[in-house]
Amino acid sequence: DAMVIQNPRYQVTQFGKPVTLSCSQTLNHNVMYWYQQKSSQAPKLLFHYYDKDFNNEADTPDNFQSRRPNTSFCFLDIRSPGLGDAAMYLCATSRQLGDTQYFGPGTRLTVL
Amino acid sequence: GQQVMQIPQYQHVQEGEDFTTYCNSSTTLSNIQWYKQRPGGHPVFLIQLVKSGEVKKQKRLTFQFGEAKKNSSLHITATQTTDVGTYFCAPLSNTGNQFYFGTGTSLTVIP
Numbered sequence: 001d002a003m004v005i006q007n008p009r010y011q012v013t014q015f016g017k018p019v020t021l022s023c024s025q026t027l028n029h030n031v032m033y034w035y036q037q038k039s040s041q042a043p044k045l046l047f048h049y050y051d052k053d054f055n056n057e058a059d060t061p062d063n064f065q066s067r068r069p070n071t072s073f074c075f076l077d078i079r080s081p082g083l084g085d086a087a088m089y090l091c092a093t094s095r096q097l098g099d100t101q102y103f104g105p106g107t108r109l110t111v112l
Numbered sequence: 113g114q115q116v117m118q119i120p121q122y123q124h125v126q127e128g129e130d131f132t133t134y135c136n137s138s139t140t141l142s143n144i145q146w147y148k149q150r151p152g153g154h155p156v157f158l159i160q161l162v163k164s165g166e167v168k169k170q171k172r173l174t175f176q177f178g179e180a181k182k183n184s185s186l187h188i189t190a191t192q193t194t195d196v197g198t199y200f201c202a203p204l205s206n207t208g209n210q211f212y213f214g215t216g217t218s219l220t221v222i223p
Contacts, residue, residue, distance in 0.1 A: 033210070040218075041216075042200055042213040042214060042215055042216050043155060043200075043213050044213075045210055045212060045213075048209075048210060050209075055209065055210075090154055090155070092155075097208065097209045097210065098143075098204055098208055098209070098210075098211075100145070100157045100160065101145075101147075101155075101157060101211065102157070103154040103155050103156070104154065105153075105154055106154050
């Protein structure tokens with residue numbers, strides 16, 4: 001089945017140790033998004049790619065970077081995780097901007 | 113990004129009762145999506161509303177877009193335990209490039 005896959009589902013890292021989260025899709029969608037969701041809060045958009053064009057939200061910390069080497073894969077790099085970065089990270093895709101978003105299961109990040 | 117308020121923040125209902133969540137914006141919205149997120153799950157798309165005054169139904173769920181396109185609502189008739197979760201509205205940004213999630217309404221259904 002076509003889907004959005006996130007690996008790993010759970011990630012534990014140490015304070016300040018770089019970590020990379022992975023997202024892949026078999027939907028062949030043009031747009032890929034990364035969201036951060038903290039407990040009992042709404043998903044917060046960090047950035048999105050439309051094809052190879054990267055769009056950063058104005059309030060996304062510099063600590064967060066992203067790469068999209070091809071249509072299928074997108075990575076979230078957290079350069080120096082702080083305790084406040086512990087959250088669920090959701091990847092989503094859509095065919096075009098403004099279309100329905102399809103979410104992956106998320107990666108729960110713990111920072112020790 | 114813009115944020116819209118949803119009310120109520122939490123709602124507990126007895127199974128079989130109705131439930132409504134409201135999404136309010138201070139600015140006119142071009143269109144709006146609704147998502148449901150089950151506890152421990154990820155958001156799942158429910159519906160998209162585009163036209164002023166639009167009403168769409170999905171079984172027991174009724175979605176409305178206000179005439180002025182500044183508010184939207186989701187109404188569930190005769191709730192069931194499977195309706196448990198958080199319901200988010202997500203208006204399209206002014207640039208038309210992305211949707212921003214509202215604050216969400218968490219629904220608990222008591223059997």
